[in-house]
Amino acid sequence: MEQAAKKQVIEGLREQILSMQGYKATSKNTQNISGLELFAAAFPGHAFPLQGIHEFICESREQAAAGSGFISGLLSSLMKDGSPCIWISATRKFFPPAAKRFSIQAGSMIFIDLQNEKELLWVTEEALKCEGLAAVVSEIPDLNFATSRRFQLVIEKSKVTALFLRENPKTLSNTTCLARWKISPLPSVLPEGMPGVGQPSWRAELLKVRNGQGCSFDICWSGSTFEPLQTENTRILPLQELQAG
Numbered sequence: 001m002e003q004a005a006k007k008q009v010i011e012g013l014r015e016q017i018l019s020m021q022g023y024k025a026t027s028k029n030t031q032n033i034s035g036l037e038l039f040a041a042a043f044p045g046h047a048f049p050l051q052g053i054h055e056f057i058c059e060s061r062e063q064a065a066a067g068s069g070f071i072s073g074l075l076s077s078l079m080k081d082g083s084p085c086i087w088i089s090a091t092r093k094f095f096p097p098a099a100k101r102f103s104i105q106a107g108s109m110i111f112i113d114l115q116n117e118k119e120l121l122w123v124t125e126e127a128l129k130c131e132g133l134a135a136v137v138s139e140i141p142d143l144n145f146a147t148s149r150r151f152q153l154v155i156e157k158s159k160v161t162a163l164f165l166r167e168n169p170k171t172l173s174n175t176t177c178l179a180r181w182k183i184s185p186l187p188s189v190l191p192e193g194m195p196g197v198g199q200p201s202w203r204a205e206l207l208k209v210r211n212g213q214g215c216s217f218d219i220c221w222s223g224s225t226f227e228p229l230q231t232e233n234t235r236i237l238p239l240q241e242l243q244a245g
Contacts, residue, residue, distance in 0.1 A: 033078070034225075044212055053176060053178060054163050054181065055143070056164065057180060064167045066184055069102075069200050069202070070202050073102055076104055085137060086110045086112060089138070117141070121140070128158060138162070144175070145174050179208065182205045199222065202220075
């Protein structure tokens, strides 16, 4: 009984610390959101974090394209309840009909194309104030701590998830992000003996996880959800081991 009481106190303190750091505990209804269970173990409480900022760092056009595809897979899960999302960009390359591959109706996605980064930041903040959105995707190359903190304060009221695609950022300063990802393309997966273009595959590296440990996933899109890439060496690698190798 004494050990159980101590454990309960420790868990309560951990939750309070995470809350003070902006990492909000998710409800039982969302902590195992369908389609994202594969990534849950990498985060505190074994729950894929919502209601915060996820950054996707892209160092090349290939990674930017892979990041857009991976984000589409996330949106497929986040939008299952019918909630729309907003995609904001000054140089959008995403092709809306391609969303169907990820079981997303293009009519549920609102695209806002702007002229410059100043407009992009203002529109992103306004979009994050909109309750009822599944997510806000914004192609923001550069993001500093002060701006990310302002976004996070808005998110705490609206409960919206922010997915920021950052192509060729000038710096990688500290931000309030819950996770910082790097998505790289892998050869597509084809059914044995079949020609054509297969399902997209990625190496999803978690470079930074608030109150967690970075790791890497080799995954593919099954047509309806993420699945581990089936190879002889398939496993979730700690990021340190990946970099050492």
